[in-house]
Amino acid sequence: xxxxxxxxxxxxxxxxxxxxxxxxxxxxxxxxxxxxxxxxxxxxxxxxxxxxxxxxxxxxxxxxxxxxxxxxxxxxxxxxxxxxxxxxxxxxxxxxxxxxxxxxxxxxxxxxxxxxxxxxxxxxxxxxxxxxxxxxxxxxxxxxxxxxxxxxxxxxxxxxxxxxxxxxxxxxxxxxxxxxxxxxxxxxxxxxxxxxxxxxx
Numbered sequence: 001x002x003x004x005x006x007x008x009x010x011x012x013x014x015x016x017x018x019x020x021x022x023x024x025x026x027x028x029x030x031x032x033x034x035x036x037x038x039x040x041x042x043x044x045x046x047x048x049x050x051x052x053x054x055x056x057x058x059x060x061x062x063x064x065x066x067x068x069x070x071x072x073x074x075x076x077x078x079x080x081x082x083x084x085x086x087x088x089x090x091x092x093x094x095x096x097x098x099x100x101x102x103x104x105x106x107x108x109x110x111x112x113x114x115x116x117x118x119x120x121x122x123x124x125x126x127x128x129x130x131x132x133x134x135x136x137x138x139x140x141x142x143x144x145x146x147x148x149x150x151x152x153x154x155x156x157x158x159x160x161x162x163x164x165x166x167x168x169x170x171x172x173x174x175x176x177x178x179x180x181x182x183x184x185x186x187x188x189x190x191x192x193x194x195x196x197x198x199x200x201x
Contacts, residue, residue, distance in 0.1 A: 075168030075169070076168045076169050077168065077169045077170050079143070079146070079165050079170075080143065081141045081142070081143050081148070083170060084141050084143055084148035084150065084163055084170045085138060085141045085150070086170075087106065087163060087169065087170035087171070087172075088138060088141070088148075088150040088152070088161065088163060088170070088172075089138065090106065091103060091106045091163075091172045092135065092136040092138075092152065093135070094106065095129075096132070096133060096134065096135045096136070097132075097133070098124070098128070098129075098132050100120055100121045100123075100124050101117055101120075101121050103172075104117045104120045104121070105117070106171055106172050107171055107172050107173075107174065108164050108166060108171045108172070108173050108174075109166060109171075111172075111173060111174045111179065114174075114179060114182045114183050115182040115187075119187050122187055123187045123190060123191060126187070126188075126191045127190075127191045127194045127195060127199070127200035127201075128200060128201040129201055130199060130200065130201040131154070131155075131201075132201055134154060134155060135154070136152040136153065136154045137152060137153045137154075138150060138151070138152045139151045139152060139153055139158065145165075146164060146165040146166075147162065147163070147164060147165070148162070148163040148164075148165070148170060149161070149162055149163075150162075150163060161175075162175070
């Protein structure tokens with residue numbers, strides 16, 4: 001081997017020897033990272049239920065909107081005078097135009113139990129109201145907790161109507177004289193009496 005060839009061989013061996021510590025450090029770093037990941041997984045899997053739930057809750061609360069974060073929706077109608085007025089307007093409008101199904105939909109749950117939606121619609125199909133098309137004019141709305149009293153006028157008649165706040169909505173509550181026929185008579189009996197007294201349109 002020539003002198004120059006010998007020198008090149010020695011340099012290559014020296015370079016290879018110098019790179020060995022760097023390779024060793026890299027391998028150690030990778031192994032340490034893997035060990036940390038494995039340890040973290042084991043800790044999460046073995047964490048008490050309360051700790052795990054807290055971690056999940058913290059992660060969910062930190063998630064940006066639109067990426068799995070749940071947003072609480074506001075109620076359909078606010079429990080305010082404005083909300084009660086809007087519900088009353090919709091209820092009165094449905095009755096005025098003869099949309100009795102929608103009017104029934106706006107009743108309290110207790111009132112809906114005394115007569116079905118289908119029977120209530122049939123009652124007015126057999127005996128239409130004489131004042132259909134005449135609207136109410138709301139004069140005043142008072143709210144106290146889950147109860148609202150709406151004073152409204154139809155022609156010359158001014159009466160107070162009660163609405164109850166149920167499930168995030170204001171719902172019309174039938175008055176005792178409105179409930180009584182449906183609690184004690186059939187639809188056919190109600191219709192027959194209305195026709196006999198001339199109250200069908």
